[in-house]
Amino acid sequence: GDSVTQMEGPVTLSEEAFLTINCTYTATGYPSLFWYVQYPGEGLQLLLKATKADDKGSNKGFEATYRKETTSFHLEKGSVQVSDSAVYFCALSPGTGRRALTFGSGTRLQVQP
């Protein structure tokens, strides 16, 4: 079945550091890929998405490129801020049939001033 694997956290960075959170997936067909963010005490919010190979999703300075050849969708940001501290979830929606999301286990990011 479909699966999503994320790097384990927590990831601790200093403000203005470069961020990469790795995400790889296993799926049949052509899934859509998502990054969701969960701030403390809140629900999940869509951060960005990509629906086909080589698409780049971007939002709030975050980017991720859908790489079909490596089945990856790594999240990057050039300069993190303390306000980016949150849990980040990679997810996929199957390319065919019913479209319930499959989530990765989440990566906690802690940004220190």
Add this chain to the structure above:
Amino acid sequence: DADVTQTPRNRITKTGKRIMLECSQTKGHDRMYWYRQDPGLGLRLIYYSFDVKDINKGEISDGYSVSRQAQAKFSLSLESAIPNQTALYFCATSEPRGGTDTQYFGPGTRLTVL
């Protein structure tokens, strides 16, 4: 006002009690979902509904049941709560558009079973 609301936001109950968690949405979406979140396990799908008459089991449906009372309402029940159902529960909605199906989440219900 929030598009997806969940009640209650927090609940503490005892083993064996029946509990209902409610979800309402004003987004007009046909599709609704229930997930649970446990530390280190991400979100796991409990049940999902693609319209009022279409309800499906997810990855971890044992011990849970659902009711889709209307397009806007989707309730999750624990018939006889047990401690390992202590978790954070999220409702979500979606509507396929442009070849993809983005989900929108409620704020969550924190359930503790003693």
